[in-house]
Amino acid sequence: MKRKAGAFVGICLAALLLVGCGKSNNSSSSGSNGTTTTKKTDKFQITGDAGSDQYRGVIENGRYRVSKSRGVGVQQDANNMLNLKNFDIGMTDISKKFFSTQSYIFQEGQYLSTSTVEKWLGRQSKDNPDGLNPVDNGNGSNRNPMYVQQIGEQDYMKNNNGKLTLAGMTIGIGMNQKDYYQKQQYGPTFTQSIPHDKMVAQGKADAQKILERVRKIDGVPNNIPIVIAMFEQAPNDSLVGGSFYAYAVSNNGTKLGDWKDLDIKNVVFPATSTNSVPNSNDEHSFENFKDKIQNFFPNLAGVTAQAQYDGNTLKEMNVNVTTQFYSETEIISFTQYVAQAAQSYLPNKIPINIQILGSDGKTQAFLSRNAGEGKFESHILTGN
Amino acid sequence: MKRKAGAFVGICLAALLLVGCGKSNNSSSSGSNGTTTTKKTDKFQITGDAGSDQYRGVIENGRYRVSKSRGVGVQQDANNMLNLKNFDIGMTDISKKFFSTQSYIFQEGQYLSTSTVEKWLGRQSKDNPDGLNPVDNGNGSNRNPMYVQQIGEQDYMKNNNGKLTLAGMTIGIGMNQKDYYQKQQYGPTFTQSIPHDKMVAQGKADAQKILERVRKIDGVPNNIPIVIAMFEQAPNDSLVGGSFYAYAVSNNGTKLGDWKDLDIKNVVFPATSTNSVPNSNDEHSFENFKDKIQNFFPNLAGVTAQAQYDGNTLKEMNVNVTTQFYSETEIISFTQYVAQAAQSYLPNKIPINIQILGSDGKTQAFLSRNAGEGKFESHILTGN
Numbered sequence: 001m002k003r004k005a006g007a008f009v010g011i012c013l014a015a016l017l018l019v020g021c022g023k024s025n026n027s028s029s030s031g032s033n034g035t036t037t038t039k040k041t042d043k044f045q046i047t048g049d050a051g052s053d054q055y056r057g058v059i060e061n062g063r064y065r066v067s068k069s070r071g072v073g074v075q076q077d078a079n080n081m082l083n084l085k086n087f088d089i090g091m092t093d094i095s096k097k098f099f100s101t102q103s104y105i106f107q108e109g110q111y112l113s114t115s116t117v118e119k120w121l122g123r124q125s126k127d128n129p130d131g132l133n134p135v136d137n138g139n140g141s142n143r144n145p146m147y148v149q150q151i152g153e154q155d156y157m158k159n160n161n162g163k164l165t166l167a168g169m170t171i172g173i174g175m176n177q178k179d180y181y182q183k184q185q186y187g188p189t190f191t192q193s194i195p196h197d198k199m200v201a202q203g204k205a206d207a208q209k210i211l212e213r214v215r216k217i218d219g220v221p222n223n224i225p226i227v228i229a230m231f232e233q234a235p236n237d238s239l240v241g242g243s244f245y246a247y248a249v250s251n252n253g254t255k256l257g258d259w260k261d262l263d264i265k266n267v268v269f270p271a272t273s274t275n276s277v278p279n280s281n282d283e284h285s286f287e288n289f290k291d292k293i294q295n296f297f298p299n300l301a302g303v304t305a306q307a308q309y310d311g312n313t314l315k316e317m318n319v320n321v322t323t324q325f326y327s328e329t330e331i332i333s334f335t336q337y338v339a340q341a342a343q344s345y346l347p348n349k350i351p352i353n354i355q356i357l358g359s360d361g362k363t364q365a366f367l368s369r370n371a372g373e374g375k376f377e378s379h380i381l382t383g384n
Numbered sequence: 385m386k387r388k389a390g391a392f393v394g395i396c397l398a399a400l401l402l403v404g405c406g407k408s409n410n411s412s413s414s415g416s417n418g419t420t421t422t423k424k425t426d427k428f429q430i431t432g433d434a435g436s437d438q439y440r441g442v443i444e445n446g447r448y449r450v451s452k453s454r455g456v457g458v459q460q461d462a463n464n465m466l467n468l469k470n471f472d473i474g475m476t477d478i479s480k481k482f483f484s485t486q487s488y489i490f491q492e493g494q495y496l497s498t499s500t501v502e503k504w505l506g507r508q509s510k511d512n513p514d515g516l517n518p519v520d521n522g523n524g525s526n527r528n529p530m531y532v533q534q535i536g537e538q539d540y541m542k543n544n545n546g547k548l549t550l551a552g553m554t555i556g557i558g559m560n561q562k563d564y565y566q567k568q569q570y571g572p573t574f575t576q577s578i579p580h581d582k583m584v585a586q587g588k589a590d591a592q593k594i595l596e597r598v599r600k601i602d603g604v605p606n607n608i609p610i611v612i613a614m615f616e617q618a619p620n621d622s623l624v625g626g627s628f629y630a631y632a633v634s635n636n637g638t639k640l641g642d643w644k645d646l647d648i649k650n651v652v653f654p655a656t657s658t659n660s661v662p663n664s665n666d667e668h669s670f671e672n673f674k675d676k677i678q679n680f681f682p683n684l685a686g687v688t689a690q691a692q693y694d695g696n697t698l699k700e701m702n703v704n705v706t707t708q709f710y711s712e713t714e715i716i717s718f719t720q721y722v723a724q725a726a727q728s729y730l731p732n733k734i735p736i737n738i739q740i741l742g743s744d745g746k747t748q749a750f751l752s753r754n755a756g757e758g759k760f761e762s763h764i765l766t767g768n
Contacts (some may be wrong), residue, residue: 048720064717070710085766088712108713154713241465252645296448306766319768326454327473329492329538333441334447336432355747355765363739363747368763379752381739382690382702384471 046105054104055092058164067108069117069153076121076174076332077148081240083233084150086266090244091172092152092231099156099168107164109153111217118152120210130213132206132255145179145194147202149233150208157321166219171210171225174201174242179236200246203230204259212254224249239275240266240306263308269305269317278312282347289319289345296337299324317352323357331356332380335365340375342367347374352376392728428548430489431544437475439490442541442548450494453537460505460558466625467617470650473708474628475538475556476699478579478613482633483540483552491548493537495601501535504594514589514597518594529563529578531586534619535594550603554611557595559587563617584630586589587614588643596638610634623659624650624690646694653689653701662696666731673703673729680721683708699735708743715740716764719749726751 003242044065048056055221058065089312108379123146125129134144156168177199179192208230214220236244245266250256267288271277274315291304301323321338325331335356346352356365367376401411428449432440461468473763477492507530508515518528532643540552563576586692591612598604603692611633616628627648634640655661674687685707705722709715719740730736733755751760 045716047724052720054716054720057713057720059680059721062676062679063682064714066682067711068715073710074710085712089766090715092713106713106717108711143513284700290723292446295446296443298447298450326458327451327492328469329441329490330436330448330450332476333431333490336436336441337436337443340431352764353763361746363750365763365766366747366750366763379737379750381737381747381750 008171010033017138019068027239027302031288039292051102051270052068054102055095055104057157058105058107065107067153068110069112069114069151070108072114072121074154077233079236080234080238082238082266084241086243087152087174087231087232088242089151089318090231090264091170091229094227094244095154095156095168098225098227100168103158104156104167105159105164107155107157108283109218110155111169111214112151112153120151120213121148123329128252132209132358139181139190143179143181143192145192146175146181147175147179147194148173148206149176150231166221167222168225169220170226170229171207172229172231172244173203173206173210173334174231174233175178175199175206176233178233180236189270197216200230200233207248208256211256215250215254219322223252228256234266239268242266242373243308265309267309269301269307277307277324278309279314282314283338283345285345289341292341292345293321293338296334297313297323297330314350316350317346319346321354321358322357322359325349325364328380331364335367335378338365339367339378342376343374391459392532394712396768414534437485437541438486439479442489442491449491449494449616451537452494453496453498453535454492455503456501457534459616462620463564463620464618464625466622466650469627470608470617470618470625470627471534471536471556471558474615474648475536475554475613475661478611478628478631479540479552481686481747482554482609488540488551489543489548491539494539495537495553495598495604504535504597507534511562515753523567523574527563527565527576529560530565530568531559531563531578531583532557532590533556533560534615549638550605552609552611553598553604554613555598556613556615556628557587557590557594558615558617559583559590562617564620573613583616584614586715591632592638592640595634595640595649600635609624611720617651622710624653626650629691633716651691651693653691654687661691662693663698666691666698669729669731670764673725676725676729677705677722680718681707681714682684698731700735701730703730703736703738704741705738706741706743706745706750709748714744714747719751719764721760723751723762726760 017045018090045059046056048054048060066135073084073087119128119130120132123132123136124127125135132148133146133364152172154170156164157164177194179194181190182188184188201343207230211226211228214226228246229247230243231244232236232242242261243266246259246261248256248259265278267277268275269277270290271283274277277283286305294302301321303321305317305319306318338354338356342354344351351371353371354367355363363381365381366379369376389456429443430440431443432438457468488611502513503514504516506512506518508517509519516532519531521528529618536556537556539550539565539681540546542551550704563578563580565574566572567574591614595610595612598610599606611631613631615628616626618624624766627650628646630643630645632640632643651661653658653661654674655667661667677687678685685705687703689701689703691701722738722740726736726738735755738751739747742748747765749765750763753760
């Protein structure tokens with residue numbers, strides 16, 4: 001998973017932005033290495049650069065084409081916003097397996113509306129026949145759990161002679177491992193665990209239903225690939241977000257191909273007894289880094305990290321260092337020191353981002369290293 | 385003023401960090417282009433890289449050698465922390481005119497203690513004969529204002545065969561343009577303006593006194609250059625911090641050389657009637673950028689910038705963009721769009737940093753361009 005957006009260029013794109021503004025300097029005439037092939041129409045423009053490993057996005061009349069179900073995710077994941085973050089990024093990552101960032105343009109989901117998604121996420125009932133969750137049978141010991149927590153849609157477009165055409169779609173389905181409920185409003189919250197195999201089976205059935213419904217939506221062709229990606233929501237009290245555990249693709253109609261399992265784990269450093277890390281070498285590396293960093297000032301620095309594993313292989317690490325600074329020169333010196341310590345101690349070969357935060361929680365400096373690079377690049381942030 | 389810390393390497397430095405940790409991987413054996421000449425002693429280590437345009441700092445027994453008057457600045461500038469930021473960075477910038485980042489090592493001030501600085505910043509009295517501010521004559525219409533608001537010290541060291549030696553010093557003196565006072569505790573705050581020429585004259589007299597006192601301090605040689613830099617504090621309600629307006633150097637003893645005036649102005653964009661900007665072209669550029677950005681989402685984005693001018697020449701710009709995001713893909717698309725708009729509209733040839741903040745005030749993405757570069761480099765931040 002690559003978070004670094006890279007550099008964005010493209011004469012065409014910069015030119016698009018310049019439309020309607022004769023006074024500004026066109027600074028984009030040099031240094032372009034973009035391979036943008038899009039053309040301006042009255043209908044849409046595109047963010048980003050085709051040469052990047054990030055998708056370009058769709059702008060319509062100078063405004064981003066936001067999701068038709070915008071905000072549903074925020075609402076569904078209000079108790080652990082890291083779920084939403086991982087859900088969005090993970091869907092994009094899986095999509096890259098099928099839709100290359102060079103050929104496809106990303107569009108926020110335009111076919112599932114807020115009301116549709118909310119209906120589907122509800123319980124099945126006379127009033128809501130499309131509810132994917134089982135009928136309400138009360139809050140007794142045999143309570144039917146809420147299995148499906150969120151549904152996301154991403155559209156992958158092609159530019160056919162200036163006309164954006166839907167060429168692929170990814171549907172993410174977030175499944176609960178915990179069912180939270182209240183017996184009365186404002187009462188205490190009860191928790192029911194959902195067995196993993198039950199969650200997986202239920203998810204497969206829901207995936208098939210959703211695929212069939214999506215194929216029927218006006219504007220969704222029968223013959224574009226639709227990827228269905230299954231996400232396991234992390235518990236509300238988890239320090240990490242959930243992760244995708246499987247995906248399947250339907251190339252045509254309502255037939256879904258074989259399920260492919262994923263073994264992605266999100267973890268937090270430092271490891272604890274209830275929160276272990278797949279690889280103890282990484283744990284040692286982090287602990288050494290932390291020891292070196294946290295005593296730099298007389299006041300102790302907090303050092304934590306979120307990391308993602310594919311199986312036992314560390315894929316990326318996002319480090320947060322929080323301390324109290326008494327001057328700008330302390331920020332600069334600390335950033336230099338963190339860059340050295342990170343290079344010496346943190347695992348090689350993976351992309352690492354480090355944020356240095358002041359005691360007010362604001363980012364003071366930012367360090368990053370791409371996969372395969374030795375050095376960290378540092379930025380001291382100001383004006384915050 | 386260059387804020388980008390650049391990349392930090394150096395086999396020697398990485399090796400220093402590795403002392404006492406046999407298990408970690410030495411990832412520094414490749415890619416080194418540092419020109420570090422320091423050697424390890426039992427006494428000190430150094431942060432950073434001699435090849436950088438930032439000073440390296442002093443580490444003692446694994447801990448940063450903090451200022452002997454650490455925290456006094458935070459206390460003195462509590463009503464406008466931007467003063468402190470500009471004070472620290474500005475002192476370093478002026479120091480670079482005299483002490484090259486290649487040859488000199490930065491050390492937080494070790495010769496003026498908290499108690500000394502607090503005494504000097506106080507009013508002159510029987511109990512405090514060293515107070516630089518005039519005697520208390522009450523809070524009537526002829527009240528003696530508080531002229532001196534803060535005093536900072538930076539030491540510039542040379543490494544002589546593994547021994548750090550004081551080779552230069554910069555003293556910053558922060559002068560008030562406004563004198564704030566209360567007639568009774570917890571009462572309303574009154575303000576008295578200090579005429580500019582009076583402030584400058586008083587500052588020159590204080591500079592001479594401070595130079596004489598500093599030369600007498602044990603460990604401060606008579607023949608090292610001491611730079612005295614004069615800072616005008618911004619008012620408490622200012623959206624920008626103050627700036628340095630003059631400096632002079634004493635190469636020997638207590639004789640201070642000619643004063644050299646500076647014309648540094650810190651401004652905020654968008655400009656307002658009470659807060660103008662020296663160059664209207666820059667104002668247009670910023671407004672175009674802002675217009676393009678703020679309507680990207682249905683919800684309006686806030687777009688502001690802090691910039692620094694030397695005379696009428698824009699030197700650098702720090703942009704803050706704040707908006708509400710509903711998904712990670714929105715953050716990515718917005719960052720791409722901001723990169724394009726910044727390249728098209730913002731002034732060329734100066735270093736620009738852009739922070740993209742969520743509605744919770746946390747940094748979500750960061751873009752930067754060095755002076756002379758065309759493209760912005762983007763980073764999507766996670767794990768925050």
